[in-house]
Amino acid sequence: MPIESVPKLKDYFYDLPDQFIAKHPLEFRDKSKLLHFENGKIKHEKFSNISGLIPANSHLVFNNTKVIPARLHFQKPTGAKIEIFLLNPILPATVIQLSMESTGPVTWKCMIGNLKRWKENEELSSQIVIDSVCYSLKAKLVNRENREVELSWSPDDKSFASIVEASGEVPLPPYLNRAAEDADKVRYQTVYSDKEGAVAAPTAGLHFTDQTLFDLKAKGISIEYLTLHTGAGTFQPIKHDNIIEHPMHSEQMVFTIENIVNLIAAKGNIIAVGTTSMRSLESLYWFGVNLLLGKSNEFHIEKLTPYQEYARLPNKEESLEAILQWMQANQLKQLMGSTEIFIFPGYEFKLCNGLVTNFHQPGSTLILLVAAFTHGKWREIYREALENNYRFLSYGDSSLLWNNKLD
Structure with a gap:
């Protein structure tokens, strides 16, 4: 998947007035707005209704990292x-x-x-x-x-x-421009957070409640947890118009062997809850590629690994099966690794076709990921969100985006 034309950073900015930045969370997590993007069409929903927008037998993947103070x-x-x-x-x-x-x-x-x-x-x-x-x-x-x-x-x-x-x-994002309060110890944390180590919350997960998770499971939607410890580099601005020059931050990930087995068995939609889950899952695919090519059995995905020349790329099942066999051969119950993967327009997603995510900073690596996932429709989505008074950034509203949804 070589880079044919490198996106220019200047094309991924938008005007974000300060009044659209959510400085505090809503009183109730699941009362946020949810922008639903499917087949090029946008609908406005409530987050509490998300289970009604996801088909049964889909696979929802969460990041269970816990923010440390x-x-x-x-x-x-x-x-x-x-x-x-x-x-x-x-x-x-x-x-x-x-x-x-x-x-x-x-x-x-x-x-x-x-x-x-x-x-x-x-x-x-x-x-x-x-x-x-x-x-x-x-x-x-x-x-x-x-x-x-x-x-x-x-x-x-x-x-x-x-x-x-x-x-x-609590290490609140710098763009909130306020001191941490006692309430942030609870609200800048997902209800399912478990593994200490992040210095930034996987904010897409902040909207989920125990009731939301119950509703999803009741519909027959599988729930999966992986771990990526979000680093401070997630807030690092891109300073080069040639985005490839941006130094991507390395973040630690943990998968269990059950994660791998369940992902192999998943035949419906695979939906990443947050860009951290997305980067983890796509990195997992590329680790399988490296194993199949005999390149390395070290689980570290470099920034531009996906954009190298490959004679043939395996499908999802082949990549994950290679990982499973390697873990079994080495008697591993969990897989620990790190990733610097840089997902920008031109990237072809290998594991995920759904994404739950908040609305991100102009000119950020996260905007580039959303632009890649929506085939360039990000600007239309963000314009619609601004026109409908969505709240932006970490404590803001949410979106459910599809890339070739399976019914």
Whole structure:
């Protein structure tokens, strides 16, 4: 699937007045609007009715990552305030899940606010209380150039996840332009969130309630959960008109062997809930391609992997069967990997033909993904949403988009 003509970034901007950006969530998750796009036609629905728009025997795939309160605040004896934003773990493991479970010191690559006031190897401390027990949390800048911070705590009977949960602040997207509130700890989290590690919510899932999920299952729609830990890079703006020059962020993914078996068996629509689920599923396909071609058994999908020259590409079943056989041969119950996949117009979707997603920032990688999925109809969809007063971005309204829907 070579790149025939690279899209120009300037073609993927639109005017988004500030009043359309949802600064807070609605009182009830499922009362948001839902724009339904099918066969080139747009209809306006309520999100609570989404089960009525998805055929029975469809397969709905969710991202069950859980947002961690990734902003940690410290104050030096001089009064200088230092903010640490957790990005990626380094020690004792680079796997987010293992770092969050650790009860010993951990080292993370971070963004650091007021770095100029923090000397290398200088230790900062703060006090937190968990279940009436006082804990001392310490942060040491072990590598100033690479922004690497060692975090330790005592007593050490709690996991790093518990420490962060008690001491950190919810990392709201910068475009909300407000401080996190207590309510955000609940509302900037899906009701099915389970695996700690994201620093940004998979926002398409914020609309789902327990009742919505019940309605979907009652109709015979399969529910599947994978994990992609959304990184801060999801907010990184594209700065090059030649989009290929944009450095895509790498994000960690986890699939279970049951995921693979169920996806092979899925004969109806496969619908990704959110761009994170979409990127995960499409990355999974390309891992199967790499296995079949004998290229690599490392599950890491590079930015432009889909756009290389291939003599023949396998179908969905062939790719997934190759993964299943490889997992069985290696006695793996789960598959851990990472992806930098860049989906933009010209990409041919391999696993998914449905997408639930919010309305995204102008000129973003997510707009490019939506443009690819809707065969360039994104501008019409966004114009319609603006004309009908939809709420945009993370806490905004939703859309259900189809690409060759199966009845």
